[in-house]
Amino acid sequence: MAIAQTFGNFFKQKRVERGLTLREFCRINEKDPGNISKIERGLLPPPQTKEILIGYAAALGIKEGTDDWLLFCDLAVTSAGKIPSDIVSNEEVMNALPVLFRTVRKEKLDEKDLEKLVKAIKRELR
Amino acid sequence: MNLDIPHYTHSDIGRIAQTFLNQYHPTGEIPIPIEEIIELKMGLNIFPFPRLYKDHRLNGFLSRDRTTIYVDEVQYNQFNEKYRYTLAHEVGHYILHKMCYDDLSLGSPDEYAKWRLSMPPEDIGWFETHGDWFAGHVLVPTDRLEKVCREVVEKYQDKFSKFEVIPDDIWSYISNEVATYFDVNPPVIEIRIKKANIMTKVPIGV
Numbered sequence: 001m002a003i004a005q006t007f008g009n010f011f012k013q014k015r016v017e018r019g020l021t022l023r024e025f026c027r028i029n030e031k032d033p034g035n036i037s038k039i040e041r042g043l044l045p046p047p048q049t050k051e052i053l054i055g056y057a058a059a060l061g062i063k064e065g066t067d068d069w070l071l072f073c074d075l076a077v078t079s080a081g082k083i084p085s086d087i088v089s090n091e092e093v094m095n096a097l098p099v100l101f102r103t104v105r106k107e108k109l110d111e112k113d114l115e116k117l118v119k120a121i122k123r124e125l126r
Numbered sequence: 127m128n129l130d131i132p133h134y135t136h137s138d139i140g141r142i143a144q145t146f147l148n149q150y151h152p153t154g155e156i157p158i159p160i161e162e163i164i165e166l167k168m169g170l171n172i173f174p175f176p177r178l179y180k181d182h183r184l185n186g187f188l189s190r191d192r193t194t195i196y197v198d199e200v201q202y203n204q205f206n207e208k209y210r211y212t213l214a215h216e217v218g219h220y221i222l223h224k225m226c227y228d229d230l231s232l233g234s235p236d237e238y239a240k241w242r243l244s245m246p247p248e249d250i251g252w253f254e255t256h257g258d259w260f261a262g263h264v265l266v267p268t269d270r271l272e273k274v275c276r277e278v279v280e281k282y283q284d285k286f287s288k289f290e291v292i293p294d295d296i297w298s299y300i301s302n303e304v305a306t307y308f309d310v311n312p313p314v315i316e317i318r319i320k321k322a323n324i325m326t327k328v329p330i331g332v
Binding site for chain 2: 016019021022023033034037040041090093094095096097098099100101102103104108109110111113114115116117118120124
């Protein structure tokens with residue numbers, strides 16, 4: 001098994017171990033899937049308050065005082081400093097762009113449409 | 127830069143979809159748990175993208191680095207059947223068009239826009255057709271479809287036998303019920319019934 005190196009990786013690993021999709025995890029725990037997905041992908045910083053961390057840990061089946069709990073808290077601290085800046089890099093944008101897609105409309109795709117799409121993707125990377 | 131369109135027939139994609147199901151869902155139970163396969167078995171991310179359809183007329187897309195499937199947030203939250211189809215379609219690109227994603231070397235959003243606008247719509251059409259065929263085969267495997275159709279036809283056999291002539295569009299009605307077994311929208315079943323030639327395999331009113 002690969003070693004989880006970031007808070008987001010570890011979060012996702014624990015969720016997957018519980019056999020829960022993001023949608024199901026968020027439904028059960030009343031969380032926002034967009035935000036949780038961003039935390040898992042390292043696009044949002046881990047929460048820094050103990051109460052919120054405890055809440056996430058409970059949702060992931062991590063008990064306080066266990067090795068997983070210590071790792072969870074350590075990663076929350078160390079990952080906080082590794083979160084990318086507010087400016088989305090060119091590489092991040094290029095990796096996220098769609099390659100094959102068809103819009104559901106009759107008009108031909110134009111430059112403005114693509115510009116708008118790239119802008120929206122950039123927005124969702126933070 | 128043009129992308130080479132792989133030449134797949136509908137049957138080719140059926141075989142690829144079956145291999146995919148054998149690997150990720152060997153029990154073959156329906157409805158096919160496509161979301162679980164993608165997230166829990168393949169390790170991809172699914173991200174609900176706000177206003178993707180409303181602002182960009184897109185149901186979803188696979189990111190260029192093939193790590194994340196972005197899906198319209200409304201679909202994600204409210205339209206389960208449509209959502210499942212979008213996921214299966216995008217996984218189709220993941221499985222069938224890997225080379226296209228790997229071969230594409232673009233350095234900036236401007237280069238990307240130029241490339242994308244130069245893509246002939248009919249080429250894009252082929253890639254999208256592959257995705258649709260893959261989604262149909264994965265969500266509605268032929269053997270399961272035939273089995274469910276037999277069950278549903280059997281259930282209504284008394285009613286059907288009262289018809290003097292079986293109406294041509296009877297399968298459209300049957301599709302509504304069959305669709306509930308697979309968690310897909312009825313038109314997906316209608317297309318699969320035609321493509322899999324179920325009409326000749328499952329007689330009605332005999």
